[in-house]
Amino acid sequence: MADPRYPIGRFQFDADRAPELRAQWIEDLAQAPALLRQAVAGLNDRQLDTPYREGGWTVRQVVHHVADSHLNAYVRLRLALTEERPVIKPYSEKAWAELSDARTAPVDSSLALVEGLHQRWVALLRSLRPDDFARTFQHPETGEQSLDRLVAFYAWHGKHHAAHIRSLRERMGW
Numbered sequence: 001m002a003d004p005r006y007p008i009g010r011f012q013f014d015a016d017r018a019p020e021l022r023a024q025w026i027e028d029l030a031q032a033p034a035l036l037r038q039a040v041a042g043l044n045d046r047q048l049d050t051p052y053r054e055g056g057w058t059v060r061q062v063v064h065h066v067a068d069s070h071l072n073a074y075v076r077l078r079l080a081l082t083e084e085r086p087v088i089k090p091y092s093e094k095a096w097a098e099l100s101d102a103r104t105a106p107v108d109s110s111l112a113l114v115e116g117l118h119q120r121w122v123a124l125l126r127s128l129r130p131d132d133f134a135r136t137f138q139h140p141e142t143g144e145q146s147l148d149r150l151v152a153f154y155a156w157h158g159k160h161h162a163a164h165i166r167s168l169r170e171r172m173g174w
Contacts, residue, residue, distance in 0.1 A: 004053040007163035011156045018148040022133060025155035030122045032158030033115040036066060039165035040107055047174060048107060052164040057097055059168065062161050064102040065093060067110035067117070073154050074121050080137040080147055081128075087138040125151065 014021075040048070040063060048060040057065065072091065079086040096102060133148040168174075 004164075004167065005056070006160070007167045008156070008160055011153055011160075013149050013152050015146070015148065018133065018152065019130065022130075022148065022151065025151045026122060026125045028155035028159060029118055029125070029151070032066075032070075032155075032162070033111070033118045035158060035162040036063065036114060036165075037111050039162040039169075040111070043169075043174065047172075050168065050172070052168045056164075058103070059165050060104075060107055061097045061102050062164055063107040064105065064110045065097050066158065066161050067113045068096050068102075069093065069157065070114060070117055070121075070154060073150060074117055076137055077121070077124070077147060077150060080135045080150075081132065085136050085138055085144070087140065090139060090141055 040059060043059065048063075049058045051058050052062060068091075076088050079088060128147075133146065133151065135147050136144045137150075139145055
C-alpha cells in the first residue's frame with residue numbers, strides 16, 4: 001500500500017526543467033481552490049472532523065492548513081519580489097493546526113480565503129518576467145529558496161492535500 005502521507009508522491013523539484021514546467025505550475029495554482037472545494041463538497045461535520053490518516057490532521061485541519069500555508073507562501077513571494085534575499089519567518093504548521101479555529105471553524109472561511117488568495121497569486125505570477133522566478137528568499141531552516149521552487153512546491157502542495165481528502169473519501173465510501 002502506498003504511503004498515505006504522500007498520496008501523489010513526495011515533492012520533487014527539477015530546477016533545470018523549471019522554465020518549461022512553470023506555466024503548468026501556475027495553472028495548478030489556479031485550479032487548486034476548485035480542487036480543494038470539490039474534495040470537501042458535501043461532507044458533514046463528523047466527516048470533516050475525521051483524520052485523513054491515522055495520526056494525521058482532520059479534513060477540517062487540512063483545509064485550514066492549506067489556507068495558512070498558501071497565505072504564508074504568497075507573502076514570501078511578495079517579499080522576494082520587493083526585497084533582496086529577505087529572511088522570512090517560519091511558523092509551526094503543527095501548532096497552527098492545533099489552534100481552536102483550525103480545529104473547529106467552518107471550512108468555508110478557508111475555502112473562500114484560498115479562492116481569493118489564489119486569484120491574486122496567479123495574477124501576480126502571470127505578470128512576472130522569467131528572470132523574476134530566480135529571485136530568492138532565505139528560510140532560516142532550509143536555506144535559500146528560489147521563487148521557481150516555491151511555485152513548484154505550492155502547485156504540488158494544493159494537489160497533495162486535496163488528494164489526502166479524496167483518498168479518505170474513497171477509503172470511507174463517502
